[in-house]
Amino acid sequence: DGGITQSPKYLFRKEGQNVTLSCEQNLNHDAMYWYRQDPGQGLRLIYYSQIVNDFQKGDIAEGYSVSREKKESFPLTVTSAQKNPTAFYLCAGGPQGGEASEQFFGPGTRLTVL
Amino acid sequence: KQEVTQIPAALSVPEGENLVLNCSFTDSAIYNLQWFRQDPGKGLTSLLLIQSSQREQTSGRLNASLDKSSGRSTLYIAASQPGDSATYLCAVSRSGSRLTFGEGTQLTVNP
Numbered sequence: 001d002g003g004i005t006q007s008p009k010y011l012f013r014k015e016g017q018n019v020t021l022s023c024e025q026n027l028n029h030d031a032m033y034w035y036r037q038d039p040g041q042g043l044r045l046i047y048y049s050q051i052v053n054d055f056q057k058g059d060i061a062e063g064y065s066v067s068r069e070k071k072e073s074f075p076l077t078v079t080s081a082q083k084n085p086t087a088f089y090l091c092a093g094g095p096q097g098g099e100a101s102e103q104f105f106g107p108g109t110r111l112t113v114l
Numbered sequence: 115k116q117e118v119t120q121i122p123a124a125l126s127v128p129e130g131e132n133l134v135l136n137c138s139f140t141d142s143a144i145y146n147l148q149w150f151r152q153d154p155g156k157g158l159t160s161l162l163l164i165q166s167s168q169r170e171q172t173s174g175r176l177n178a179s180l181d182k183s184s185g186r187s188t189l190y191i192a193a194s195q196p197g198d199s200a201t202y203l204c205a206v207s208r209s210g211s212r213l214t215f216g217e218g219t220q221l222t223v224n225p
Binding site: 004006031033035040041042043044045048050058088090092094096097098099100101102103104105106107108110 | 118145146148150155156157158159160163165166167203205207209211212213215216217218
């Protein structure tokens with residue numbers, strides 16, 4: 001998994017609640033990413049960060065928020081504004097850029113809205 | 115906008131067969147292309163990374179090729195085994211960081 005850990009493995013949310021998914025890495029990756037995967041589909045980028053205290057919106061950022069206060073940590077908050085949050089969430093890390101920048105993924109968190 | 119397509123969506127083969135998975139992309143200005151494997155309910159495992167200046171990469175029974183001019187990559191799996199059963203995803207990077215993914219090919223290798 002390239003040293004990427006995610007918790008919890010399963011998460012249940014009630015309507016109107018905010019929840020936070022944890023992502024930690026121990027390989028000194030500069031860049032970290034959050035993706036969402038829906039059944040039978042590829043991954044879609046939510047947010048990414050290439051340096052501490054800076055992050056950029058991906059393709060589907062609405063209803064999500066992130067922070068990058070430490071290099072090792074990149075938590076994702078799913079807010080009540082996200083209308084269809086049930087999905088599999090994957091965190092990844094890797095070098096900041098360049099042709100040889102390979103991304104490594106964590107084991108994922110499955111979020112279900114009750 | 116970059117679009118990545120994988121064909122076929124699903125493939126079932128008998129054990130021992132050699133097989134090819136296909137990936138195509140619309141914008142040839144890429145930094146690299148990665149092939150991943152995903153088992154049900156799990157994260158992604160990186161299999162091979164091909165830099166834009168390379169034409170192929172090999173790891174064990176896996177060989178991936180890249181033709182930037184035609185916007186195509188193939189993943190060749192030799193002597194397939196039941197343990198190879200999984201979903202295979204390809205992804206391209208344009209800026210060297212952000213990845214755009216295909217929807218994957220679900221492979222089943224039957225004993």
